[in-house]
Each structure stands twice: as C-alpha cells, then as structure tokens.
Amino acid sequence: MTAGTVTVEQAARALGGRSQEVALCLDFDGTLSPVVDDPQAARPLQGVVELLGPLARRFAAVALVSGRPAAYLGEHAAAPGVRYLGLYGLQEMRDGQVRVDPRLEAARPAVAAAAAALRGSPAVRDSGAWLEDKVYSVAVHTRRVPDRDRWTEPIDRTARQIAEQHGLELIPGKLVWELRPPVPSDKGDAVRRVVAESGARAVVVVGDDLGDLPAFAAVAELAAGGRDGLRVAVRSEEAPPELLATADLVLDGPRGVLDFLRRLADSPVEPPGDYGYDLAHEETGRARAGHDAPGPAPGEERGGAPVGGGQDARSADLGYDEAHDF
Numbered sequence: 001m002t003a004g005t006v007t008v009e010q011a012a013r014a015l016g017g018r019s020q021e022v023a024l025c026l027d028f029d030g031t032l033s034p035v036v037d038d039p040q041a042a043r044p045l046q047g048v049v050e051l052l053g054p055l056a057r058r059f060a061a062v063a064l065v066s067g068r069p070a071a072y073l074g075e076h077a078a079a080p081g082v083r084y085l086g087l088y089g090l091q092e093m094r095d096g097q098v099r100v101d102p103r104l105e106a107a108r109p110a111v112a113a114a115a116a117a118l119r120g121s122p123a124v125r126d127s128g129a130w131l132e133d134k135v136y137s138v139a140v141h142t143r144r145v146p147d148r149d150r151w152t153e154p155i156d157r158t159a160r161q162i163a164e165q166h167g168l169e170l171i172p173g174k175l176v177w178e179l180r181p182p183v184p185s186d187k188g189d190a191v192r193r194v195v196a197e198s199g200a201r202a203v204v205v206v207g208d209d210l211g212d213l214p215a216f217a218a219v220a221e222l223a224a225g226g227r228d229g230l231r232v233a234v235r236s237e238e239a240p241p242e243l244l245a246t247a248d249l250v251l252d253g254p255r256g257v258l259d260f261l262r263r264l265a266d267s268p269v270e271p272p273g274d275y276g277y278d279l280a281h282e283e284t285g286r287a288r289a290g291h292d293a294p295g296p297a298p299g300e301e302r303g304g305a306p307v308g309g310g311q312d313a314r315s316a317d318l319g320y321d322e323a324h325d326f
C-alpha cells in the first residue's frame with residue numbers, strides 16, 4: 001500500500017468496526033498538540049482530550065507515546081483509561097502511578113552532569129538555546145534561537161561531544177537535540193508493548209517526526225507477524241519526508257488528527273459491510289460493478305472487517321488489498 005492510499009473515512013470506518021481489537025498509539029507534539037515556540041507551552045488542540053476517554057473505553061488501548069515525561073502527558077492530556085508512555089516508553093504513567101525503567105534511574109547523575117556541561121557551553125549559552133531538563137534526559141531546543149542558521153552546527157557539535165563525554169546517546173529531532181542514557185528503547189518498543197499487553201490484533205500509530213519512524217517500523221513488523229496496522233503521518237512544513245513516504249495515511253497537522261479521532265469515536269461499531277467495502281474500492285472502480293449488481297455486494301460477506309490481515313508488511317496495513325480477494 002503506497003503512502004496516502006487510504007482515506008480518513010475508510011480508515012475510521014474500518015477501524016471503528018473492530019475497535020475492541022485495535023490499539024491506538026498517538027504521539028503528542030505535532031500530533032495532538034500544535035508545535036509552539038515554547039515546548040513547555042505545548043497543549044493538545046482543543047477538543048482532543050475529550051475524545052481520548054471515550055476512545056479508550058471503546059478501543060483495545062489508547063496510548064500516548066512520546067519523548068516527553070509521562071507525567072507531562074498525563075497532566076496535559078488527562079483522560080480515564082489512557083496509557084501514558086513517556087521517554088520513548090521507558091516511563092509509564094497508568095492509573096496515576098509512574099513507573100521508570102531502573103536503568104534510567106541509575107543514569108541520572110550522568111544526565112545531570114551533561115545538563116550542567118551544556119548549560120555552561122558557549123554554543124548553548126550564547127545562542128539563547130533552551131535547555132529542557134527532563135530528569136532522565138536533557139534536550140537542547142533551538143526553535144526560539146534568533147540566528148538559528150549560525151548556531152545549528154556549533155550546537156550539534158557541542159551536543160555530540162557532551163553526550164560522548166557522559167556516556168549518553170544523542171537523538172536529534174526537529175530543532176532539538178536530546179541527550180539520554182543509552183538504554184535501548186524507542187517508540188517501536190513502546191508500541192510493541194502496548195499491543196502485547198492489550199492483546200490488540202491491530203495497531204494504529206500516529207506521529208509527525210523522526211522519532212515516530214521506529215513506531216512505523218514496529219507496525220510493519222507486527223503486520224508481517226500477522227497483525228494489522230496503519231501508519232499515520234502528520235504533515236507539517238517540518239515533517240520528515242521519509243515519514244510521509246512510509247505512511248499509509250497522511251493527515252494535515254493536529255487538526256487533521258482531531259478530525260480522524262472524531263471520526264473514530266463516531267464511527268459505527270459494526271459498519272455495513274458494503275459501505276466499508278465500497279469506499280475501500282472506490283479508487284479501483286472494482287467495487288462499483290459488484291455494488292451495482294442486484295443482491296448483496298461481495299464485500300458484505302466479509303463480516304464488516306475491511307481491516308483484514310494482508311500477507312506482507314506493505315499491504316497488511318489495512319488489508320484493503322486483501323479485500324480484493326473475493
């Protein structure tokens with residue numbers, strides 16, 4: 001399935017019809033929350049948080065998966081039943097309890113030392129970059145740096161040096177460099193955990209940045225293993241081309257995500273088979289013939305499950321290809 005071949009309506013219909021076996025993994029910044037100059041001022045788009053609780057009741061799981069601390073996610077997107085996986089899955093807040101990977105706890109002194117070194121470095125100090133202390137990691141943000149072109153290279157070099165000196169790894173993002181302990185975890189691990197623990201048969205990942213690529217890869221891997229998946233990229237001026245290219249569905253900014261979530265929340269639990277089928281085939285025109293024929297369209301016999309298991313990672317995402325097999 002090539003990027004953007006699924007429409008929002010098709011996806012919402014198909015997923016809504018089998019919501020109890022679908023896990024939704026949502027990024028925060030740039031996905032639920034518009035990107036703002038001050039990262040601490042990032043808040044979900046109005047209307048998003050109210051949808052999360054109802055979605056969590058209806059779907060197998062709703063998880064916020066982010067590089068942010070779990071408590072930040074839980075504070076600004078508080079909704080019953082939602083899982084908050086922060087720090088790329090190394091920290092989770094669930095039912096008000098925060099759990100942290102013990103390897104992160106052990107690395108706190110190194111992170112604190114790196115934060116101090118960054119704070120005192122000419123590149124960070126003189127550029128006006130903002131240092132975000134996340135306790136278990138530290139991030140340098142240049143979104144508000146006036147002369148960004150001039151400072152990008154020195155900050156990149158400084159961040160790399162300091163990361164190396166303190167045994168941390170450097171994760172670059174959009175106008176941000178994050179230094180964190182080399183405890184292997186990425187959003188893909190978080191997604192795999194949510195799927196495994198929820199028993200979901202299908203997974204939807206929504207994200208807008210480089211850090212979401214491992215989550216997309218996990219979707220492809222789970223699909224190859226027999227589950228279904230949908231990779232949803234959020235388009236912005238800064239969206240990495242490789243993320244957009246890998247996506248099955250591309251939404252326009254957090255507004256597009258809000259619309260998608262609304263449609264998921266509003267979608268019928270058991271969609272009429274012919275409706276989902278018809279939409280899924282509109283591009284090819286193949287459904288039209290069947291649909292116009294007297295009697296039930298062939299798709300109606302598929303039990304209203306257009307999100308079916310394809311056989312390979314590319315086509316398994318929503319199973320629309322598989323739906324051709326009538």
Ligand SMILES: [Mg+2]
Pocket residue numbers: 027028029030031207208209
């Ligand atoms: Mg993001």
